[in-house]
Amino acid sequence: ETGVTQSPTHLIKTRGQQVTLRCSSQSGHNTVSWYQQALGQGPQFIFQYYREEENGRGNFPPRFSGLQFPNYSSELNVNALELDDSALYLCASSLTPGQRVSYEQYFGPGTRLTVT
Amino acid sequence: QQQVKQSPQSLIVQKGGISIINCAYENTAFDYFPWYQQFPGKGPALLIAIRPDVSEKKEGRFTISFNKSAKQFSLHIMDSQPGDSATYFCAASFRGSTLGRLYFGRGTQLTVWP
Numbered sequence: 001e002t003g004v005t006q007s008p009t010h011l012i013k014t015r016g017q018q019v020t021l022r023c024s025s026q027s028g029h030n031t032v033s034w035y036q037q038a039l040g041q042g043p044q045f046i047f048q049y050y051r052e053e054e055n056g057r058g059n060f061p062p063r064f065s066g067l068q069f070p071n072y073s074s075e076l077n078v079n080a081l082e083l084d085d086s087a088l089y090l091c092a093s094s095l096t097p098g099q100r101v102s103y104e105q106y107f108g109p110g111t112r113l114t115v116t
Numbered sequence: 117q118q119q120v121k122q123s124p125q126s127l128i129v130q131k132g133g134i135s136i137i138n139c140a141y142e143n144t145a146f147d148y149f150p151w152y153q154q155f156p157g158k159g160p161a162l163l164i165a166i167r168p169d170v171s172e173k174k175e176g177r178f179t180i181s182f183n184k185s186a187k188q189f190s191l192h193i194m195d196s197q198p199g200d201s202a203t204y205f206c207a208a209s210f211r212g213s214t215l216g217r218l219y220f221g222r223g224t225q226l227t228v229w230p
Contacts, residue, residue, distance in 0.1 A: 004159070031215055042122075042205050042220030043160065050215055058217075090159050096215050103148040103209050103216045107159035 004093050004108035012114045013081050021076040021111045023091030031055075031096045032074040033105060034066060037088040049074050050096055078113075086115045119143055120208050122221025129228050135193040137224045139206035142187065146208040150218070151180065151191045154203045163204075164191075196228045 005024045013019050025032050031050045035043035045058035049068035063079040072093070078085055092105040122139045129135045139149075147168055152160035166173045166180040166189065173180045179192040193200055203225050207218040 033217065035218075040223070042207075042222050043218070044220070045217050048215060048217060055215060056217060092218075094216055103150070104162060104165070105216060105218060106162060107152075109157075109159045 004091055004106055006089075006091050006108040006111050008111060009109070010112045010114075012116065015081055015083060015115055017081050018077065018079045019081060019113060021078075021089050021091075021113070023074045023076070023093075023108060025072045025074070025091075025093030026106050029093035029095045029106070030072050031094045032068055032072065033092045033094070034074070034076045035090040035092065035107075036060070037090055037110070039087070043090055046076070081115045083115050086113060088112050118222070119219040120206055120221045122206050122224060124224060125222070126225045127227070129196045129226065131196065131198060131228055131230050133196050133228075135196045135200070135226055135228070136190055137204055137206070137226070138188065138190045139221050140186075140188045141208050143208070143210065144187070145210040146219075148209040148216070149180070149182065149189050150207050150209075151178075152205045152207060152220075154205065154223075160205060193226075196226075198228050198230055201226055201228050 007022045033048040034046040037043040047057040048055045052068045065077045067075045088110040090110045091108045094105045150165035151163045153163045154160040164175045177194045182189045203223045205223045206221045
């Protein structure tokens with residue numbers, strides 16, 4: 001069974017640039033959630049993708065967007081980067097069987113984004 | 117607005133001792149309470165979780181105690197070991213429009229010294 005993988009591991013961008021982060025979900029999982037973890041804080045929910053559609057969003061502006069692909073992998077895109085976007089971005093996958101909610105989320109190692 | 121409040125922020129325990137981390141919540145719709153363990157440079161790893169229909173769940177040295185009336189839950193680590201040194205996060209989730217969205221506490225940095 002393959003765990004959640006994310007790429008790249010680290011990234012340095014300049015304010016105003018755009019960035020794309022990638023996530024491969026755990027084998028068999030069909031739901032992907034993205035979280036932002038600022039230094040010394042708990043992860044904050046950005047949004048979730050299920051059946052290739054956004055299925056809920058936290059308190060993040062529209063310049064944070066995402067995609068989910070037929071193989072359940074996902075991308076997080078951030079436009080017009082700001083200094084406060086510097087954080088660890090975590091992807092979590094889970095299995096949502098039919099109409100039932102699956103609460104167990106498994107996290108990847110994260111992508112450390114630094115905006116200068 | 118922090119939906120889940122966690123304390124203490126940091127904890128130092130001697131090897132073999134008991135580590136206790138507490139969390140409180142307000143939203144009574146929460147029905148799933150996991151604990152995650154995070155090592156530096158790694159993502160959070162699911163440690164143990166509980167539903168509100170039970171008051172305690174034990175897995176090895178890790179125990180969750182749950183008090184529904186007080187809206188509090190805690191993690192107890194028995195016989196704490198240096199390898200347990202990590203940041204621990206409590207979280208909560210509820211059945212709603214988003215499938216299992218997690219609300220995290222701010223974390224507790226645990227140090228177990230030999």
